Amino acid sequence: MIFNIQRFSIHDGPGIRTVVFFKGCGLRCRWCSNPESWNMYQELAVNDLRCTRCGRCEKVCPVNAITIDQSGRKLDRGLCNRCLECADVCPTGALAVTGQWMTVDDVMHEVAADALFYQNSGGGVTLSGGDPLQQPEFAVDLLKACKERGFHTAIETSGYAEWSILESLLEYTDLVLYDIKHMDAAQHRDGTGKTNQVILENARKAAAKRRLWVRLPLIPGYNDSEENLRATAMFAKEIGAAKVSILPYHTWGVPKFAKLGRRFAMEGVPIPTNEHVEDCRKVVEAAGLVTGVGR
Numbered sequence: 001m002i003f004n005i006q007r008f009s010i011h012d013g014p015g016i017r018t019v020v021f022f023k024g025c026g027l028r029c030r031w032c033s034n035p036e037s038w039n040m041y042q043e044l045a046v047n048d049l050r051c052t053r054c055g056r057c058e059k060v061c062p063v064n065a066i067t068i069d070q071s072g073r074k075l076d077r078g079l080c081n082r083c084l085e086c087a088d089v090c091p092t093g094a095l096a097v098t099g100q101w102m103t104v105d106d107v108m109h110e111v112a113a114d115a116l117f118y119q120n121s122g123g124g125v126t127l128s129g130g131d132p133l134q135q136p137e138f139a140v141d142l143l144k145a146c147k148e149r150g151f152h153t154a155i156e157t158s159g160y161a162e163w164s165i166l167e168s169l170l171e172y173t174d175l176v177l178y179d180i181k182h183m184d185a186a187q188h189r190d191g192t193g194k195t196n197q198v199i200l201e202n203a204r205k206a207a208a209k210r211r212l213w214v215r216l217p218l219i220p221g222y223n224d225s226e227e228n229l230r231a232t233a234m235f236a237k238e239i240g241a242a243k244v245s246i247l248p249y250h251t252w253g254v255p256k257f258a259k260l261g262r263r264f265a266m267e268g269v270p271i272p273t274n275e276h277v278e279d280c281r282k283v284v285e286a287a288g289l290v291t292g293v294g295r
Protein backbone atom coordinates (compact mmCIF):
# COMPACT_ATOMS: atom_id res chain seq x y z
CA MET A 1 0.00 0.00 0.00
CA ILE A 2 2.02 2.93 -1.40
CA PHE A 3 0.89 6.54 -1.49
CA ASN A 4 3.66 8.17 -3.50
CA ILE A 5 6.85 7.49 -5.39
CA GLN A 6 9.02 10.58 -5.60
CA ARG A 7 11.89 10.73 -8.07
CA PHE A 8 14.98 12.97 -7.97
CA SER A 9 14.95 13.54 -4.22
CA ILE A 10 18.10 14.98 -2.66
CA HIS A 11 16.78 15.15 0.92
CA ASP A 12 16.41 11.49 1.85
CA GLY A 13 19.92 10.09 1.93
CA PRO A 14 23.03 10.56 -0.23
CA GLY A 15 22.91 11.44 -3.95
CA ILE A 16 19.85 11.45 -6.16
CA ARG A 17 17.21 9.08 -4.84
CA THR A 18 13.79 7.69 -5.50
CA VAL A 19 11.64 7.71 -2.37
CA VAL A 20 8.90 5.12 -1.98
CA PHE A 21 6.27 6.25 0.51
CA PHE A 22 4.54 3.46 2.45
CA LYS A 23 1.13 3.91 4.02
CA GLY A 24 0.83 3.09 7.72
CA CYS A 25 2.52 4.69 10.74
CA GLY A 26 2.67 3.78 14.42
CA LEU A 27 2.92 7.42 15.52
CA ARG A 28 0.59 10.40 15.16
CA CYS A 29 2.95 13.39 15.21
CA ARG A 30 1.08 16.66 15.55
CA TRP A 31 3.31 18.33 12.93
CA CYS A 32 3.10 15.47 10.39
CA SER A 33 3.58 16.58 6.79
CA ASN A 34 2.17 13.33 5.39
CA PRO A 35 -1.04 12.65 7.35
CA GLU A 36 -2.34 10.64 4.37
CA SER A 37 0.25 8.05 5.42
CA TRP A 38 -1.20 7.34 8.85
CA ASN A 39 -3.65 4.57 8.02
CA MET A 40 -2.74 1.42 6.17
CA TYR A 41 -5.85 1.60 3.98
CA GLN A 42 -7.12 3.77 1.16
CA GLU A 43 -8.93 6.95 2.18
CA LEU A 44 -10.87 9.72 0.51
CA ALA A 45 -9.09 13.05 0.14
CA VAL A 46 -11.55 15.84 -0.59
CA ASN A 47 -10.76 19.02 -2.50
CA ASP A 48 -13.79 21.33 -2.34
CA LEU A 49 -12.28 23.84 -4.75
CA ARG A 50 -12.46 21.29 -7.57
CA CYS A 51 -16.08 20.27 -6.96
CA THR A 52 -18.55 21.33 -9.68
CA ARG A 53 -21.56 19.90 -7.78
CA CYS A 54 -22.32 17.57 -10.67
CA GLY A 55 -24.02 15.15 -8.24
CA ARG A 56 -22.43 11.93 -9.54
CA CYS A 57 -20.89 11.03 -6.19
CA GLU A 58 -24.18 11.52 -4.35
CA LYS A 59 -25.93 9.15 -6.78
CA VAL A 60 -23.47 6.25 -6.42
CA CYS A 61 -22.86 6.41 -2.67
CA PRO A 62 -24.51 3.25 -1.23
CA VAL A 63 -24.77 4.62 2.31
CA ASN A 64 -25.88 8.21 1.61
CA ALA A 65 -22.73 9.65 3.08
CA ILE A 66 -22.69 12.42 0.46
CA THR A 67 -25.23 15.21 0.18
CA ILE A 68 -25.26 18.19 -2.13
CA ASP A 69 -27.11 21.38 -1.40
CA GLN A 70 -26.76 25.09 -2.08
CA SER A 71 -23.69 25.36 0.12
CA GLY A 72 -21.85 22.56 -1.70
CA ARG A 73 -21.06 18.86 -1.48
CA LYS A 74 -20.80 17.44 2.04
CA LEU A 75 -19.24 14.16 3.12
CA ASP A 76 -20.24 12.47 6.35
CA ARG A 77 -17.14 10.45 7.21
CA GLY A 78 -19.03 8.77 10.05
CA LEU A 79 -21.30 7.08 7.49
CA CYS A 80 -18.66 6.49 4.80
CA ASN A 81 -17.58 2.85 4.47
CA ARG A 82 -14.63 3.71 2.15
CA CYS A 83 -16.00 1.79 -0.83
CA LEU A 84 -14.44 4.60 -2.94
CA GLU A 85 -17.13 4.38 -5.63
CA CYS A 86 -17.58 8.15 -5.45
CA ALA A 87 -13.93 8.78 -6.34
CA ASP A 88 -14.31 6.47 -9.35
CA VAL A 89 -17.07 8.62 -10.83
CA CYS A 90 -15.83 12.08 -9.81
CA PRO A 91 -14.78 13.77 -13.07
CA THR A 92 -12.70 16.58 -11.53
CA GLY A 93 -10.52 14.94 -8.90
CA ALA A 94 -12.48 16.67 -6.13
CA LEU A 95 -12.68 13.21 -4.55
CA ALA A 96 -9.37 11.39 -4.75
CA VAL A 97 -8.06 8.14 -3.27
CA THR A 98 -4.89 8.12 -1.17
CA GLY A 99 -2.77 5.01 -1.59
CA GLN A 100 -2.63 2.20 -4.10
CA TRP A 101 -1.78 -1.48 -3.96
CA MET A 102 1.46 -2.19 -5.80
CA THR A 103 3.61 -5.27 -6.28
CA VAL A 104 7.37 -5.29 -5.81
CA ASP A 105 7.67 -5.53 -9.62
CA ASP A 106 5.44 -2.44 -10.02
CA VAL A 107 7.65 -0.41 -7.71
CA MET A 108 10.90 -1.76 -9.17
CA HIS A 109 9.71 -0.79 -12.66
CA GLU A 110 9.49 2.85 -11.55
CA VAL A 111 12.59 2.79 -9.38
CA ALA A 112 14.81 1.19 -12.03
CA ALA A 113 14.09 4.01 -14.50
CA ASP A 114 16.60 6.19 -12.64
CA ALA A 115 19.37 3.62 -12.22
CA LEU A 116 21.85 5.81 -14.11
CA PHE A 117 21.19 8.77 -11.80
CA TYR A 118 21.85 6.60 -8.75
CA GLN A 119 25.10 5.38 -10.25
CA ASN A 120 26.36 8.84 -11.22
CA SER A 121 25.36 10.62 -8.01
CA GLY A 122 25.97 7.97 -5.36
CA GLY A 123 22.23 7.82 -4.79
CA GLY A 124 19.70 5.03 -4.59
CA VAL A 125 16.31 4.11 -3.21
CA THR A 126 14.79 5.22 0.11
CA LEU A 127 11.77 3.57 1.70
CA SER A 128 9.79 6.15 3.65
CA GLY A 129 6.22 6.84 4.68
CA GLY A 130 4.45 6.61 6.95
CA ASP A 131 6.89 4.02 8.09
CA PRO A 132 8.16 1.05 6.08
CA LEU A 133 8.19 -0.92 9.36
CA GLN A 134 4.38 -1.08 9.12
CA GLN A 135 4.60 -3.29 6.01
CA PRO A 136 7.73 -5.27 6.84
CA GLU A 137 7.37 -8.23 4.47
CA PHE A 138 6.83 -6.00 1.47
CA ALA A 139 9.65 -3.71 2.60
CA VAL A 140 12.09 -6.63 2.89
CA ASP A 141 11.13 -7.94 -0.58
CA LEU A 142 11.53 -4.47 -2.09
CA LEU A 143 14.88 -3.82 -0.40
CA LYS A 144 16.09 -7.24 -1.52
CA ALA A 145 15.06 -6.51 -5.12
CA CYS A 146 16.93 -3.19 -4.94
CA LYS A 147 20.09 -4.87 -3.67
CA GLU A 148 19.85 -7.47 -6.46
CA ARG A 149 19.93 -4.55 -8.92
CA GLY A 150 22.93 -3.07 -7.08
CA PHE A 151 21.03 -0.02 -5.75
CA HIS A 152 22.06 1.69 -2.52
CA THR A 153 19.17 1.36 -0.05
CA ALA A 154 17.97 3.51 2.83
CA ILE A 155 14.99 3.34 5.14
CA GLU A 156 13.44 6.36 6.81
CA THR A 157 11.77 5.27 10.03
CA SER A 158 10.44 6.32 13.42
CA GLY A 159 11.75 3.03 14.80
CA TYR A 160 8.43 2.33 16.48
CA ALA A 161 8.13 -1.46 16.07
CA GLU A 162 9.38 -4.70 17.58
CA TRP A 163 13.14 -5.02 17.17
CA SER A 164 12.77 -8.23 15.12
CA ILE A 165 10.82 -6.26 12.49
CA LEU A 166 13.40 -3.51 12.17
CA GLU A 167 16.17 -6.12 12.19
CA SER A 168 14.57 -7.96 9.26
CA LEU A 169 14.80 -4.81 7.11
CA LEU A 170 18.37 -4.02 8.14
CA GLU A 171 19.71 -7.08 6.37
CA TYR A 172 19.11 -5.33 3.02
CA THR A 173 19.57 -1.72 4.17
CA ASP A 174 22.74 0.33 3.68
CA LEU A 175 21.67 3.44 5.59
CA VAL A 176 19.08 4.05 8.31
CA LEU A 177 17.51 7.53 8.57
CA TYR A 178 16.17 7.40 12.10
CA ASP A 179 13.76 9.98 13.53
CA ILE A 180 14.24 11.07 17.13
CA LYS A 181 11.42 13.47 18.00
CA HIS A 182 12.09 14.06 21.71
CA MET A 183 14.37 12.58 24.39
CA ASP A 184 11.82 12.99 27.18
CA ALA A 185 9.31 10.11 27.33
CA ALA A 186 6.32 12.20 28.45
CA GLN A 187 7.00 14.92 25.87
CA HIS A 188 7.42 12.26 23.22
CA ARG A 189 4.03 10.81 24.05
CA ASP A 190 2.50 14.28 24.04
CA GLY A 191 3.80 15.07 20.55
CA THR A 192 3.45 11.69 18.86
CA GLY A 193 0.95 9.64 20.87
CA LYS A 194 3.58 7.09 21.92
CA THR A 195 6.43 6.93 24.42
CA ASN A 196 10.03 6.79 23.14
CA GLN A 197 11.37 3.78 25.05
CA VAL A 198 11.25 1.20 22.25
CA ILE A 199 12.36 3.86 19.73
CA LEU A 200 15.55 4.66 21.65
CA GLU A 201 16.28 0.98 22.32
CA ASN A 202 15.88 0.16 18.63
CA ALA A 203 18.05 3.12 17.61
CA ARG A 204 20.87 1.79 19.73
CA LYS A 205 20.59 -1.70 18.24
CA ALA A 206 20.20 -0.46 14.66
CA ALA A 207 23.24 1.83 14.92
CA ALA A 208 25.31 -1.13 16.09
CA LYS A 209 24.46 -2.98 12.87
CA ARG A 210 24.18 -0.33 10.17
CA ARG A 211 25.27 3.19 9.29
CA LEU A 212 22.67 5.47 10.86
CA TRP A 213 21.76 9.14 10.59
CA VAL A 214 19.60 10.64 13.31
CA ARG A 215 16.89 12.95 11.96
CA LEU A 216 15.49 15.58 14.26
CA PRO A 217 12.33 17.35 13.11
CA LEU A 218 12.80 20.77 14.70
CA ILE A 219 9.44 21.83 16.15
CA PRO A 220 9.37 25.30 17.77
CA GLY A 221 8.33 25.21 21.42
CA TYR A 222 8.34 21.41 21.46
CA ASN A 223 11.82 19.95 21.03
CA ASP A 224 14.05 22.96 20.28
CA SER A 225 15.16 23.70 23.86
CA GLU A 226 18.90 23.62 24.42
CA GLU A 227 18.36 20.85 26.97
CA ASN A 228 16.60 18.56 24.49
CA LEU A 229 19.00 19.38 21.66
CA ARG A 230 21.97 18.52 23.89
CA ALA A 231 20.31 15.31 25.06
CA THR A 232 19.56 14.28 21.47
CA ALA A 233 23.13 15.07 20.41
CA MET A 234 24.61 13.09 23.33
CA PHE A 235 22.39 10.13 22.50
CA ALA A 236 23.35 10.29 18.80
CA LYS A 237 27.03 10.40 19.75
CA GLU A 238 26.68 7.55 22.24
CA ILE A 239 25.11 5.18 19.72
CA GLY A 240 27.64 6.12 17.02
CA ALA A 241 25.33 7.96 14.61
CA ALA A 242 27.25 9.14 11.53
CA LYS A 243 25.27 12.37 11.26
CA VAL A 244 22.41 14.36 12.77
CA SER A 245 20.07 16.00 10.25
CA ILE A 246 17.93 18.85 11.49
CA LEU A 247 14.64 19.08 9.64
CA PRO A 248 13.00 22.46 10.34
CA TYR A 249 9.24 22.48 10.88
CA HIS A 250 7.21 23.55 7.84
CA THR A 251 3.51 23.82 7.06
CA TRP A 252 3.33 22.07 3.68
CA GLY A 253 1.21 19.28 5.16
CA VAL A 254 -1.45 21.56 6.66
CA PRO A 255 -3.93 21.52 3.71
CA LYS A 256 -3.82 17.71 3.73
CA PHE A 257 -5.39 17.58 7.21
CA ALA A 258 -8.47 19.42 5.93
CA LYS A 259 -8.70 17.21 2.83
CA LEU A 260 -8.73 14.13 5.08
CA GLY A 261 -11.29 15.65 7.46
CA ARG A 262 -8.82 15.89 10.35
CA ARG A 263 -8.00 18.72 12.70
CA PHE A 264 -4.52 20.24 12.49
CA ALA A 265 -3.30 20.66 16.07
CA MET A 266 -0.35 23.01 15.38
CA GLU A 267 -2.30 26.08 14.32
CA GLY A 268 -0.30 29.26 14.95
CA VAL A 269 3.06 27.54 15.55
CA PRO A 270 5.61 29.62 13.62
CA ILE A 271 8.15 28.24 11.16
CA PRO A 272 11.61 28.55 12.77
CA THR A 273 13.82 31.33 11.43
CA ASN A 274 17.07 30.47 9.66
CA GLU A 275 18.97 32.01 12.59
CA HIS A 276 17.20 29.80 15.11
CA VAL A 277 17.78 26.68 13.00
CA GLU A 278 21.46 27.57 12.76
CA ASP A 279 21.68 28.13 16.54
CA CYS A 280 20.11 24.70 17.12
CA ARG A 281 22.44 23.06 14.61
CA LYS A 282 25.43 24.55 16.44
CA VAL A 283 24.22 23.08 19.76
CA VAL A 284 24.19 19.62 18.15
CA GLU A 285 27.50 20.19 16.37
CA ALA A 286 29.12 21.20 19.66
CA ALA A 287 28.80 17.57 20.77
CA GLY A 288 31.31 16.70 18.02
CA LEU A 289 28.78 15.45 15.47
CA VAL A 290 28.48 15.90 11.72
CA THR A 291 25.28 17.89 11.16
CA GLY A 292 23.08 18.95 8.28
CA VAL A 293 19.97 21.06 7.81
CA GLY A 294 17.14 19.64 5.69
CA ARG A 295 19.11 16.55 4.71
Ligand code: SF4
Residues within 6 Å of the ligand: 044, 060, 061, 062, 063, 064, 065, 066, 075, 079, 080, 081, 082, 083, 084, 085, 086, 087
Ligand atom coordinates in the same frame (compact mmCIF):
# COMPACT_ATOMS: atom_id res chain seq x y z
S1 SF4 B 1 -16.29 6.10 -0.29
FE1 SF4 B 1 -18.21 4.97 -0.68
S2 SF4 B 1 -19.34 5.19 1.22
FE2 SF4 B 1 -17.73 6.73 1.30
S3 SF4 B 1 -18.67 8.56 0.48
FE3 SF4 B 1 -17.71 7.53 -1.25
S4 SF4 B 1 -19.28 6.23 -2.16
FE4 SF4 B 1 -19.99 6.84 -0.11
Ligand code: SF4
Residues within 6 Å of the ligand: 050, 051, 052, 053, 054, 055, 056, 057, 058, 068, 073, 089, 090, 091, 092, 093, 094, 095
Ligand atom coordinates in the same frame (compact mmCIF):
# COMPACT_ATOMS: atom_id res chain seq x y z
S1 SF4 C 1 -18.57 13.84 -8.36
FE1 SF4 C 1 -16.87 15.21 -7.81
S2 SF4 C 1 -17.32 17.12 -8.87
FE2 SF4 C 1 -19.21 15.92 -8.86
S3 SF4 C 1 -20.30 16.63 -7.02
FE3 SF4 C 1 -19.12 14.84 -6.43
S4 SF4 C 1 -17.18 15.69 -5.63
FE4 SF4 C 1 -18.18 17.31 -6.82
